[in-house]
Amino acid sequence: MARIILKKQNWFFEGKEDTEDVVLVLHRHWFTLSVQILLVIIYIFLPIVLLVVLSSFIVNYNLISIFSFFWVTYYLVLWFWLFYTITMYTLDNWIVTTKRIIDSLQGGFFNRNVAELQLDKIQDVSYRIEGLIPTFFNYGVVEIQTAGKDHKFFFEQVSDPQRVKDIIMELIIEEENADVGLNNHRGTENHVLVEDNGVPTPLTVIDADEGNGNSNEFKNIHEKESFDLNTNQ
Amino acid sequence: MKGILISIPLIYLAIYWIGAFFIVYHLIKYGITSWPKKIATVFLAGSIVLSILSFMLFTQINWQSIFTGIQNNTPKANLK
Numbered sequence: 469m470a471r472i473i474l475k476k477q478n479w480f481f482e483g484k485e486d487t488e489d490v491v492l493v494l495h496r497h498w499f500t501l502s503v504q505i506l507l508v509i510i511y512i513f514l515p516i517v518l519l520v521v522l523s524s525f526i527v528n529y530n531l532i533s534i535f536s537f538f539w540v541t542y543y544l545v546l547w548f549w550l551f552y553t554i555t556m557y558t559l560d561n562w563i564v565t566t567k568r569i570i571d572s573l574q575g576g577f578f579n580r581n582v583a584e585l586q587l588d589k590i591q592d593v594s595y596r597i598e599g600l601i602p603t604f605f606n607y608g609v610v611e612i613q614t615a616g617k618d619h620k621f622f623f624e625q626v627s628d629p630q631r632v633k634d635i636i637m638e639l640i641i642e643e644e645n646a647d648v649g650l651n652n653h654r655g656t657e658n659h660v661l662v663e664d665n666g667v668p669t670p671l672t673v674i675d676a677d678e679g680n681g682n683s684n685e686f687k688n689i690h691e692k693e694s695f696d697l698n699t700n701q
Numbered sequence: 702m703k704g705i706l707i708s709i710p711l712i713y714l715a716i717y718w719i720g721a722f723f724i725v726y727h728l729i730k731y732g733i734t735s736w737p738k739k740i741a742t743v744f745l746a747g748s749i750v751l752s753i754l755s756f757m758l759f760t761q762i763n764w765q766s767i768f769t770g771i772q773n774n775t776p777k778a779n780l781k
Contacts, residue, residue: 529771
């Protein structure tokens, strides 16, 4: 099975290390934003309705100029509200790099929470799509279980959660492969992974000094052919 | 009186632009990829246009005609 091609970008973000590349920048699905934008669009028509209903009153009381002023000012407020919503949506993101996952939560101008997780700390990645609309638009929750205690990372309402899960798994393989390369070089231990129908499957980890005494032999519990993880496709 | 009336939109616009600064600041500082910078540019351009328009419309308000219109249409009190 073909491996996922990881598109690595040299995008900059606050706290980015020189040695890491950005693989994914995830936001909530556009549908979650569209609901709020729809609300703004509805509010755009409010002054027009008001003008139609109160037209005779506005003309009689010479309120055309003041009504125009309030109309534009109202649009200025809507403009601010629209972009405030878009800003919060844009800054509430998850960044997946070649080294770690960064969870940035923007809850307002003065409320920003950032958490990060090293790829080698990840134990398990799963996803779930629940409900009619998420199933229809293909968005859901990606759940990342870490090695430490019972802390979990959640990517909420992200598009194509299966692909996200696969990419993270692919990155974990690359990360472990890098460790293998390093450890092989040191001659201490070996970690090998193979792919099972496109999904990476961990193999038994055998210390190079154990087994049949041959440090180049690795036991594959699934009896599948291992592949060179060093290849960067 | 005129000074007070002029200061109202100025105070309002000052508050607006403080908020606008925070939006642009956050998008540029914390945004990743070029997308947030584009959003910030669009927001800034729209804010400038709407602010100028809002202020211009405010200066064109004829307060005298509004007061006259209100006086003419207010029912007189029955003093019988």
